[in-house]
Amino acid sequence: MSIKLLLDKVHVEGIRTYEVYKREGGYRAAEKALKTMSPDAIVEEVKKSGLRGRGGAGFPTGLKWSFLAKPEGIPRHLVCNADESEPGTFKDRYLMEFIPHLLIEGLLIASYALGSNNTYIYIRGEYAWIVDILEQAIQEAKNNGWLGKNILGTGFDCNIYVQRGAGAYICGEETALIESLEGKRGNPRIKPPFPAVQGLWNRPTVVNNVETIAAVVPIINITGEEYAKIGVGRSTGTKLISACGNINKPGVYEIDMTISVEEFIYSDEWCGGIKNGKRLKACIPGGSSVPILPANLLLKTAKGETRYMNYESLNDGGFVSGSMMGSGGFIVLDEDQCIVKHTATLAHFYRHESCGQCSPCREGTSWMDKIFQRLEKGQGKMSDIDLLWHIQYNIDGNTICPLGDAAAWPVAAAIRHFRDEFEWHITHAAEAQTRNFGLAHYADPLPVVQ
């Protein structure tokens, strides 16, 4: 059994309520932090833990916290990013729905460390019922003296508010989220200035993912050093993975980043193998934005080494033969799935979610979507593949925010690894309407690159 820090109590009956959460050892970390530690000591502790942002980019959290500007007389804010919209990702929802007090406790500690008296949770609008759960939890925490004025007699005031978004993937980008929280269109800002200097209402702001904030609780409980011992290398602690697609047991799993990808897919403790006894064709290991990998490159790196479920190993080989940990949305595709069609739905997704502010993303995503629709209808041309490649290349890295990159990478990876499937779609247009390309050679062992 692997270590569980976030979800160890999730199956306890009634853990959603304050009483049960407290009985199970909840708010111990908050008490320890507020009573015995200084804000700077907490930041130090998080730095020591090696915790990396769990929203997708994997930026060290302690470092991010230490960048927060602290000018005299200007309030600072902590904003929790619960705008979980990356296809394949549903871990934050699980955490907030079933163990909301963990997030509240984490937010309290982080607010204290950062000096945020008004903390906001920006949650995606579709999670309407979770808003109620969170507001209930906040009310309970308030009633028991964990929020409000002069918490635990420390003189620290903290309020947490839940802000509901209204359907925009782009608001998961931190500056777009801030704009949205200010009641504007979710157009990402041009950086610099970074939110740590000028964020919400031009005040210094830290935006952290739900899971990142929740992980602060065990870090305070077991100390940063102990937390850093879990996992491997710079992938410390535990990570929530939301597994979906053609697997026997879709769901949210907490892993300690030492297990291999193969074990994660086939072990009964996790995904439980491919559904209906089919064979694995491909997998997107970190949410729809990260490159898709064919089975052979997923389980083994190009060097022939076993691939593990952690930041470094998944990234082994860069974008040529590797992928990314991303947000932990693990999408598994079996031999019956069509890569072209799957990538087409993603292209459509990014076209729909582009804010339209900068030209490469606004025009490029829609162009790619149109080409994919044509491919899907069997009207594709051989030149379309190269055209798609050029479009994604022209978008990648040239946009204001990472949505452009996120739209370009899945297309690039699909063409890079599954070019023959694309070609087959064009040369066998009629046949492609009735059947799929199948597994082909995508699970065959590759020659090892030294």
Next chain:
Amino acid sequence: MSEEIKKEAPKKFTVTIDNIAIEVAPGTTILQAARMIGGDVVPPTMCYYTPLKESGGKCRTCLVEVSKGSEKDPRPMPKLVASCRTTVMDGMEVKNITSERTLHARQGVVEFLLINHPLDCPVCDQAGECDLQDLSFGHGEGGSRLDFPKRTFTKHNIGPYIQLHMTRCIMCYRCVFAADQLTKEREHGVLDRGYHSEIATHIEKALTNDFIGNVIDVCPVGALTDKTFRFKNRVWFTRPEDAHRDCDKCCGKVTLWKRGDDVLRVTARKDQWGEVQTYEDGTVGWICNECRFEKKNTNDWVIEGPTNVSRHSIKSVNHYINMLKPKETIPDVMGRNPKLLMDIHDVSEVNDPSIKLSKINGPATSKTFNKLIENKE
């Protein structure tokens, strides 16, 4: 002023753009520094507009490569940066036209801007002073790779002064900033999202706010044009003259675009970057609706003289300042002047010089023009 000079001169940053070094004040953007150098190293801009706060960063045509971050931190920046919104650091090294990567990315951006742009320059009033024309001429490809129908929008009427062609829009947001910063209440904005985002008013509404006419001047393409100038003439056939009048609302300093004594159009004065002139006292030469739309008589204005137009611009063809007339060669060769085979006005009524275009209310289409000819007869 004199006291300020006495203070110690603030530290200057040295920045090198395409191997040309220049010293600039801290806080200067790469684009501004490049403009100080001038010439080919200046990145093109479509959305950045100096007098409008918060503008820039969106069109991505001014992307440049930063090959050295600063003296302190010499690491190159991993991505290309928008030069209009990136401030220089001491010792920064920037590559614009010397960077293959920049030029390639720019070519890509131009393609993106053009794929849904209708190539209706022959009937567009902006043609001849259109930033997108210049950009695609300078940086674009010869052909288009898009083989889908172009994007279209429902047409909206935004009043008697301004013509909106949403299909031509490149979403630079300049007009939104202009309305925000110049008028009492902004009445138009960016609606919808992504591919379908558009400049609109949501409800059918005429934009009549004083100073709203300036959105025409800031629009880099023909999306917002002057309805009172619509179809009256090509800009390169008109002759620009600087003029002013006493106006209690604005600075009253304008450029008149004339044909003979006929004032066809009034605009604010533009500087060499195509932006509305900022005067020495720091005021920006925005003009009010009255000056722009309602003063179309020469005697409304005090004429200062011909506007200085860059001789590289198409607008200089009909211009007489600084113009070197090429030597007539035909008389030398033929020993006499060539005979005019026909005068266009003898056979066609098009552009009959006796018709005052400025007296036509609204667009000068063939219908309205022919009616005037009939009346004359």
Next chain:
Amino acid sequence: MAVQFSQDTMNKVQEIIARYPEGKQKSALLPILHLAQESFGGWLSVETMDYVASILNLTKIEVYEVATFYSMYNTKPVGKYVFEVCQTGPCMIEGSDEIINYIKDKLNIGVGETTQDGLFTLKTVECLGACGYAPMMQLGKHYKEHLTKEKIDTIIEECSKSASVNN
């Protein structure tokens, strides 16, 4: 019908505005548009948006800009029950296409259309964060997950029933 929040809703509005610092009441725009949409027939008419603008002391265009940006705000009337079926990758793998087609046939409407009795609207949406429980759709405040044709039948039946009871 004049657009006017009830006293209860108005209290809620004031409570939301109080979450933000003085002068930053624009931040309350998104939650209040949600309230307005719930209160005034499931969509935002120009009248409704103007009303929200007047409450928050914003220009009208600011509200229009925001309302048209976010996909959860309907700027056109919708049916009493809106089926928002996810069609992104992970749901597609699990057969969301079939579900969408089934609803189309069953209700005899296309995507984005409303049935003649004004009860049902079918919309396709992008990822709703329930990929492990695919295929799924959003109906009102809640998610309907692991959809099958039989489940769709039951849902439609229940909705029709509760609609006829309410009338």
